[in-house]
Amino acid sequence: MIQAFSEWLAATSLSRLFADLGWFVPTVQTIHILAIAAVVTLLSMLNFRLLRITRSGPSLQSLAAGYVPWVWRSLVILLVSGILLTMTEPSRELMNNAFRLKMLLVLVLTVLTVILRSTLRHDPEYWTTTPQRRLLGGTIAAVSLILCVSIVAAGRLIAYV
Amino acid sequence: MSTLDLMHSLEQLPFAQAISESTWLFPFFETVHVLALTxxxxxxxxxxxxxxxxxxxxxxxxxxxxxxxxxxWAAFGIAAICGLLLFSSKAATYYVNIPFRIKIVCLLFAGVNMLVFHFVTARNVAAWDSGRTPSAARVAGVVSLSLWVVIVATGRWIGFTT
Incomplete structure (x- = not known):
């Protein structure tokens, strides 16, 4: 079914138009990478703070309030640029296992970021009140960092698998 | 010996050959390079x-x-080391590649812009540390952002022109 959808998408006039424009894919990929840079940097700084690797500067709650809206804006750019790239080369993306893994990991990372943001919004000290929460917060931060690395790796590996 | 000959010699070094001949070493260093660059x-x-x-x-x-x-700086160090390793595997090809050359020139300009900001503009940072920044600092910000966008764009363009 995905194969048939990819073939249908590739045959649409918009997909052909994008594919014929030599500058289109590198330009959209550049925008995609710049948005990834924003997400990876902001989430890394937030999660390093949650892991208490960094301790100075604003509080975790203040960092989350400042950074997470930028993460959402960047994710919108990633979604739009990602859809454009998929429309241009549907089979290269949709039939690719690295791409599918990347999408799954993005979904998990989004859920973890929503959990982090909403808990801190309701209680700025949520992740520091008990040892169990400190451990859980640290685990979420570590998993988020691993996800960031894995998403970039899976994205680059789309070209190789 | 021309610079191009030097590039061909660089490609013959054991680590450069290992990256060039391996299926996974190039994608591995490329992934780390991209991650550090982000x-x-x-x-x-x-x-x-x-x-x-x-x-x-x-x-x-x-x-x-x-x-x-x-x-x-830590990320830049990792990106630079991986970049050099990637470069060594196809040194002659990258050396003559126009997007690669633009990328390196922009990196140098970004370095100069940072040094000028650090040693000239920011000497009296105490006066505007928490308030509105002077126009020289804002110019440094615009120049830096522009150069890094071009660095990412040309970096991506290398893959489409080699």
């Missing part, structure tokens, strides 16, 4: 947006520099 660009952009008064306005320039710059 941190360099992201952290540099945080500083630049602060200089422009767009982001992190509640933080002083010196405090933000102290917390962000170590990550920038």
């Amino acid at each position: 941190l360099v660009v992201g952290s540099v952009a945080m500083m630049d947006l602060r200089l422009l008064g767009i982001g992190s306005r509640d933080r002083t320039i010196t405090e933000l520099t102290r917390s962000v710059l170590p990550w920038t």
